[in-house]
Amino acid sequence: MENLIEIKGVKHAYKTASGPLEVLDGLDVTVPEGTFAAVVGPSGCGKSTLTRLVAGLMAPDEGEVWLHGERVKGPRNTVGMAFQNPVLLEWRTILDNVILPLEIVAPRMPRKDREARAMELLEMVGLVGFENKRPSELSGGMRQRASLCRSLVHKPDVLIMDEPFGALDAFTREDLWQTMRDLRAAEPFTAVLITHDLRESVFLGDQVIVLSGRPARTQFVMDVDLPDDRNLDVLFTPKAADMLHVLRDQIKIAQGREVEH
Numbered sequence: 001m002e003n004l005i006e007i008k009g010v011k012h013a014y015k016t017a018s019g020p021l022e023v024l025d026g027l028d029v030t031v032p033e034g035t036f037a038a039v040v041g042p043s044g045c046g047k048s049t050l051t052r053l054v055a056g057l058m059a060p061d062e063g064e065v066w067l068h069g070e071r072v073k074g075p076r077n078t079v080g081m082a083f084q085n086p087v088l089l090e091w092r093t094i095l096d097n098v099i100l101p102l103e104i105v106a107p108r109m110p111r112k113d114r115e116a117r118a119m120e121l122l123e124m125v126g127l128v129g130f131e132n133k134r135p136s137e138l139s140g141g142m143r144q145r146a147s148l149c150r151s152l153v154h155k156p157d158v159l160i161m162d163e164p165f166g167a168l169d170a171f172t173r174e175d176l177w178q179t180m181r182d183l184r185a186a187e188p189f190t191a192v193l194i195t196h197d198l199r200e201s202v203f204l205g206d207q208v209i210v211l212s213g214r215p216a217r218t219q220f221v222m223d224v225d226l227p228d229d230r231n232l233d234v235l236f237t238p239k240a241a242d243m244l245h246v247l248r249d250q251i252k253i254a255q256g257r258e259v260e261h
């Protein structure tokens with residue numbers, strides 16, 4: 001399997017009024033094509049910075065970021081992004097919000113084909129019947145579903161998500177995990193998910209990458225050896241409990257806290 005994302009020896013510091021703030025110091029991440037990488041780590045360690053590097057929104061001071069065998073040198077439209085706050089445009093309907101990336105990436109695509117593509121995704125996430133509503137008429141969970149459709153409508157090589165489910169209540173979040181699983185099954189894509197939720201990382205990830213405290217390096221990588229078509233019950237199995245335990249200990253280590261057993 002080809003590596004779709006390769007981050008090698010990345011170091012980065014932000015310039016601040018009080019001097020450089022070292023954020024990344026030895027980041028190594030490999031994401032094979034078609035797989036899902038969940039990234040966890042202490043608050044403020046540099047997880048969002050990692051997403052900006054992959055999206056080409058900034059360049060690292062040192063090290064390399066590769067996407068599909070090409071060195072990342074700037075933003076590219078083969079990357080889809082989703083954030084905690086969906087930022088849908090209120091003056092557009094849900095359908096027109098989802099279509100938006102196609103207007104930029106495929107300006108010559110006929111309107112009916114754009115609509116058909118958007119409706120295909122809206123159907124997968126259970127939003128048929130809401131396509132003519134405005135974003136404010138939808139619940140937070142529905143808006144995030146629409147946002148995921150918008151991120152995937154132009155079939156990006158990679159979907160980068162920065163805590164997309166963070167603002168949702170626990171039940172809605174679990175529904176969205178299953179939606180994400182079903183979207184991947186229907187239309188495989190490569191994904192990087194930043195999350196604070198270890199259960200989410202195990203449910204969705206093929207690998208979970210634990211970053212150390214700032215400046216962050218890759219501290220630990222776990223291969224999630226659970227079935228691809230996993231359902232929520234899998235989180236209650238001894239195997240998943242063991243994985244969550246290991247990850248919890250790794251987070252404590254990253255935070256510089258003691259691991260008690």
Ligand SMILES: Nc1ncnc2c1ncn2[C@@H]1O[C@H](COP(=O)(O)OP(=O)(O)OP(=O)(O)O)[C@@H](O)[C@H]1O
Pocket residue numbers: 014015016021023042043044045046047048049050
């Ligand atoms: N443009 C910037 N200029 C200066 N400092 C920045 C900039 N962006 C982020 N930082 C700082 O860099 C550090 C890492 O930020 P980043 O957002 O990557 O962390 P994070 O792990 O995503 O945080 P959280 O878990 O709280 O969402 C933080 O201390 C943040 O304040």
